[in-house]
Amino acid sequence: MGTDAAKAPPSLEEVRWRLDAIDGELLKLLDERASLAGSVAAAKRAAGDTGFGLRPGREALIIRRLLAAPRSAANDALVIRIWREIMSDNLSRQGPYHLAVWGGKDPTRTVELTRLRFGTAPRLQVLPEAKDVLGAAKTPWGVGVLALTPDSNWWGRLLAEPKLKVFAALPCLNRWGPQAALAVAEVEVEPTGGDQTFWVTDSPKSAAAIVEALSPSGVAAEPLAASGGLKLFSLSGFFQVNDERLAQAPGKLTGVIGAAPTPFDL
Numbered sequence: 001m002g003t004d005a006a007k008a009p010p011s012l013e014e015v016r017w018r019l020d021a022i023d024g025e026l027l028k029l030l031d032e033r034a035s036l037a038g039s040v041a042a043a044k045r046a047a048g049d050t051g052f053g054l055r056p057g058r059e060a061l062i063i064r065r066l067l068a069a070p071r072s073a074a075n076d077a078l079v080i081r082i083w084r085e086i087m088s089d090n091l092s093r094q095g096p097y098h099l100a101v102w103g104g105k106d107p108t109r110t111v112e113l114t115r116l117r118f119g120t121a122p123r124l125q126v127l128p129e130a131k132d133v134l135g136a137a138k139t140p141w142g143v144g145v146l147a148l149t150p151d152s153n154w155w156g157r158l159l160a161e162p163k164l165k166v167f168a169a170l171p172c173l174n175r176w177g178p179q180a181a182l183a184v185a186e187v188e189v190e191p192t193g194g195d196q197t198f199w200v201t202d203s204p205k206s207a208a209a210i211v212e213a214l215s216p217s218g219v220a221a222e223p224l225a226a227s228g229g230l231k232l233f234s235l236s237g238f239f240q241v242n243d244e245r246l247a248q249a250p251g252k253l254t255g256v257i258g259a260a261p262t263p264f265d266l
């Protein structure tokens, strides 16, 4: 039997002392990490990479590794939000990183999803037209976030913009809600070992018939949006632009418009 004294919870003063000590340690590490932004940018320049510093695949691998590490109290949502903020801050020290958002009639949710994914460091502007957000995403260090709405097929324009790619689906955690927006930029998308590919077709067949037509080639497709004669699908896995598995896919005008890591809680 333990004594009452052994079981007594620590006083508020004691707990606050521990919190203050941890805050000091966290700040030291945070400061050390933030101070590496200049070295990251310099290393990229030295390697001849003078383009946009965003590395969506690297971010996904960092977060997956952290989520797989043992933890007792920090939940997935906390880990994701904190590291997105840290990495976005790092990126905004590397160059003129900025965000443009199109959210349809009510952009509130799209803005919320954008901040959740890209943190509060980069400047954010909400624009009334999807085409203007795509234009902003083509400017140096620009990211566009556009909502998936039933009345717009802005994503179809990416078929004519091979440098502009979808690289993220928002939110990145299923428990934050269904995928409601896509992020686009002039970045390289790389396989991360758990990916979805975005594919567009002008086939007049029903979404269900298209899903069925893709299945014999081993392509698992899920309809995401349809508007103005175009349909957008999420394909399970990573597909290159000229992937053989899509050679016989239905439609005259078809194409891969990008890829993104699958949600972390799949």
Ligand SMILES: O=C(O)C(=O)C[C@]1(C(=O)O)C=C[C@@H](O)C=C1
Residues within 6 Å of the ligand: 040, 053, 054, 055, 056, 058, 059, 062, 086, 087, 088, 090, 091
């Ligand atoms: O590793 C890089 O290339 C970085 O720029 C660093 C970093 C990070 O803070 O870890 C920041 C932004 C990138 O999108 C990915 C990772």
